[in-house]
Amino acid sequence: MVKLLDIIGQDPAVALLQRRIATGRMGHALMFTGPHGVGRRTTALALAGALLCESPQKIPNNGEISELDDNFELTDACGQCNDCKTLTAGTHPDLGVIAKELAAHHPAPEVRNRKMQNLGIGVIKHFLLKSAYLAPARGKGKVFIVREAELMTPIAQNALLKTLEEPPPGVTIILLCRRSEQMLPTTISRCHTVQFGPLPSDFVTDRLAREEIDPDEAKFWAAFTDGSVGRALSLARSDMYAVKCDMLDELAALGPGGDAGLGERLQKITEARAIAAVKAAKSADKAELSKMLATRQATGTMLELIASAFRDAISLAAGADRPLVNADQHGAVESIARKHSMRQLTGAIEQLSNYEQLLWRNVSPKIVWDNVVLACAAG
Numbered sequence: 520m521v522k523l524l525d526i527i528g529q530d531p532a533v534a535l536l537q538r539r540i541a542t543g544r545m546g547h548a549l550m551f552t553g554p555h556g557v558g559r560r561t562t563a564l565a566l567a568g569a570l571l572c573e574s575p576q577k578i579p580n581n582g583e584i585s586e587l588d589d590n591f592e593l594t595d596a597c598g599q600c601n602d603c604k605t606l607t608a609g610t611h612p613d614l615g616v617i618a619k620e621l622a623a624h625h626p627a628p629e630v631r632n633r634k635m636q637n638l639g640i641g642v643i644k645h646f647l648l649k650s651a652y653l654a655p656a657r658g659k660g661k662v663f664i665v666r667e668a669e670l671m672t673p674i675a676q677n678a679l680l681k682t683l684e685e686p687p688p689g690v691t692i693i694l695l696c697r698r699s700e701q702m703l704p705t706t707i708s709r710c711h712t713v714q715f716g717p718l719p720s721d722f723v724t725d726r727l728a729r730e731e732i733d734p735d736e737a738k739f740w741a742a743f744t745d746g747s748v749g750r751a752l753s754l755a756r757s758d759m760y761a762v763k764c765d766m767l768d769e770l771a772a773l774g775p776g777g778d779a780g781l782g783e784r785l786q787k788i789t790e791a792r793a794i795a796a797v798k799a800a801k802s803a804d805k806a807e808l809s810k811m812l813a814t815r816q817a818t819g820t821m822l823e824l825i826a827s828a829f830r831d832a833i834s835l836a837a838g839a840d841r842p843l844v845n846a847d848q849h850g851a852v853e854s855i856a857r858k859h860s861m862r863q864l865t866g867a868i869e870q871l872s873n874y875e876q877l878l879w880r881n882v883s884p885k886i887v888w889d890n891v892v893l894a895c896a897a898g
């Protein structure tokens with residue numbers, strides 16, 4: 520199991536949690552906010568360990584966490600007791616991880632058969648509220664972690680309010696969401712917010728290096744994902760890097776008339792990636808991913824990659840002292856910067872974000888890609 524003191528790169532958040540454990544003011548409702556893939560879920564699980572462990576350890580800080588005094592006594596799970604063992608195995612009876620995918624295991628067919636795009640009241644009532652009011656199976660308390668809490672419907676959030684405000688004794692509820700403002704104000708006001716920041720880019724590159732990702736590629740994903748190790752890992756594992764390199768080379772080589780075949784080629788690449796994503800989701804037994812949603816997500820990532828190169832081109836053209844995200848393709852970025860005026864570069868970035876929104880309004884991907892190529896062609 521990952522322990523609280525194994526969490527790297529999130530010292531302010533861990534310090535805050537440690538202070539709360541030490542003063543006995545853990546608060547029953549916490550909201551962990553921050554970008555995807557920076558360790559919110561891992562920290563929530565580690566905190567559950569510290570709270571549910573039969574014999575938690577007390578360790579003097581000794582410079583471990585710079586925000587806390589050296590003689591501060593840190594609390595962490597022991598890693599060896601029965602609680603810790605079942606937490607590691609994911610079978611602890613007093614830990615509930617709530618996610619929209621649980622709908623598939625709901626007893627009522629009308630909840631089971633709903634599209635799992637949000638976290639509805641059915642799941643919250645059955646898997647959280649009902650269980651929260653039952654006595655803990657092992658005596659120490661209960662922890663519920665709600666993943667993607669921003670997907671909770673307003674009705675589900677309202678149903679949870681009373682329990683957030685006054686949970687049964689020993690119950691801790693941790694809501695994970697990207698930004699607190701995605702939640703209802705009434706939910707926010709009942710939770711202690713713990714903010715998670717982006718991870719240092721060295722941490723992300725080191726983590727990718729452990730997966731034997733080439734250093735240039737690792738540096739690129741660390742910069743592109745802005746310190747989200749989760750997203751960087753998933754992009755690196757999906758072999759997206761070669762696609763991005765080829766795509767930027769082709770876009771950098773575009774002449775004023777564009778390239779009639781490029782839009783179609785990019786569209787086909789995106790479609791192939793979407794099909795692969797659907798297959799991967801199926802084999803990982805995640806919620807069913809529709810091909811349409813997968814296509815939109817894949818296109819969104821490709822457009823984001825292009826936009827990163829155009830942003831780099833703006834930095835170069837403006838002589839800004841900022842390291843390029845696409846430092847691995849300096850030549851391509853330079854060529855884009857040379858061929859466009861500053862106005863065209865900013866215009867292209869704006870259009871790329873418009874095209875991403877068009878996808879959600881059912882405009883065909885082929886039309887979107889043809890337009891993207893035109894937007895990126897030299898003016």
Ligand SMILES: [Zn+2]
Pocket residue numbers: 572573574575596597598599600601602603
């Ligand atoms: Zn333990």
